[in-house]
Amino acid sequence: MLYEDRYLARRVNVWRDIFPKGLEEKLSGCRVDDSICCDYGPGQLVPPAREANVLRLPFEDFQQRTISGRHVTTRLGRFYPQGMLRDILGVFPSTTTPFRIVEMDDHGFVADCNHPLARFPLTLEARVLRLEDKSGETDGRLSHWVEEFCNWGPGMQAHLPDTATDFVDKEFFDRIDTAADASFYADPRIIGHVDSQASANLQAIYSRSLQPGMRVLDLMSSVESHLPLEMDIVVTGLGLNGVEMSKNPRLSRYVVHDLNTDATTLLQPSGYEAVVCSLSFEYLTHPVAVLNNVHDLLVPGGVLLVGLSNRWFPTKVISGWVDLHEFERVGYVLDCMQRAGFTCKEAVSMRNDWRPPWDDHFVETRGVSDPVYVVRAEKAA
Structure with missing residues (x-):
């Protein structure tokens, strides 16, 4: 199982900031688009386990x-x-x-109480995106880059060795709004649910697992699929609002269906090379049952991609989801996938990216894009 976290380091000051061992030396002399790599054993990048x-x-x-x-x-x-x-x-x-x-x-x-990454070997890769001359002082401010990208989350998505995490209690799937989802989603919402940069990041991660000619199911679909428009794939949408899906330029066809009422998708089995579920897993009240059906829909070797962020409809999200740390939610999705018979392959996150300056929420987010997390699993060949 591979865990990858991408973090945009802003305003790096090579004169003032604190860097992990070996990184500053390798960065010296780098130009735009140059990449360097450092490997660390358990407890070398973060404090060792004690x-x-x-x-x-x-x-x-x-x-x-x-x-x-x-x-x-x-x-x-x-x-x-x-x-x-x-x-x-x-x-x-x-x-x-x-x-x-x-x-x-x-x-x-x-x-x-050890650091969540303390027992893992880690590889740190850095790529230079832009170089600028220092225009002024920053009043003594410095960044400790290991703390910036290693603390407060990474490592929390990994399972304990040979022990399943006890995520679900009797109230885990409770929701504030208990009415049928069809009523809540009856009025179309022709809006994106993450900012455009976050959507592009989802597309970039998804694209690593997709090939031209694939038959793809966009599960819990809406007005956006977060799939690359330029890739020649055939996409079927399954969601709760036909008007929203009719406005989605990526869909070849769509089906209106409520998975919380009936966990089966009513689609022909073994017809898809990939299934994508974007920004909706937190609404499922029977996730393992849904993924069992998805398992049947996929061809042997088919891929399942689940994309997450940190925004949702508060009255429809399951209660347990709100309790979990963002990185723990990745672990919960991994657990559901494994229970449905999938082989989990990797989890990728992208954080602290730039939000487009024309975005309506640019000021309140201080220009930070919505984080995205993608979990990839496969059906056995």
């Missing part, structure tokens, strides 16, 4: 909280802010550094 950071605690040392109206409970494999742990030296209620529950029994749990 047994002292693995704590066995009673359940009363887990401080209960409520998030989005849901009571947070200890669950095997899940990550939580360290501020939820009681009486830990150097940890305060506001500490958001993550820890993971790696064991549980009747008496308590084991909290691994």
Whole structure:
């Protein structure tokens, strides 16, 4: 399983910033479009794993909280802010550094407070996108680039060795709006659900797994498929609003169907080389059943691509999705894919990209594009 995270480093200052070992030297003399690569063993790029950071605690040392109206409970494999742990030296209620529950029994749990990447070998590749002369001072500000792109998420999508994460509780699939989805989606929304740069990033990642001539199913489709317009593929859309899909230039045909009412797609089995589900997985109330049907639709060796971001309709998203960290959501999708019989191959993320300056949300987002996450799995050949 390969995990790839792309992070746009803005305003890199080679004179002031802090770089990981070996990177600054390799960057010296690089021109635009040059790339360099550094390999690191476990614990060389981020702090190494230490047994002292693995704590066995009673359940009363887990401080209960409520998030989005849901009571947070200890669950095997899940990550939580360290501020939820009681009486830990150097940890305060506001500490958001993550820890993971790696064991549980009747008496308590084991909290691994090591960095989520501490036990993984890592490869760091840097590509120069633009060079500029320094126009002025930045009042002593510097960037610690390992912290910028390694902290607060990467590594949290990986499963524990030989242990499934306990994602789902009895309220996981609850939603604020319990009415049929057909009613909510009856009025067409002719808008994109991420900014145009995020859509282009989804297209770029999807394109790595698509070939000309492929038959593609766009699952939970809408007005955009986030698929490359220039690629010669035949795309069928399945969604809840026919008007939206009729405006989608990428679709050759479309079917109106509610997967939360009937997890089967009503399409002919074994007809598609690829299935894509963009920015909608968080609405599924029976995701494994849907993916079981998708498995049947794909030819042997066919690919499943699920794209995610951090925006959704709040009344229709499943409650458990909101509880999860963005990178943990990737782990949840991986878990659903594996339960449906898929072989998971890679997870790719793109973060901190530039949002187009003409975008309506440019100012409030400080020019940062919506993050995208793509999980790729395959049906056995």
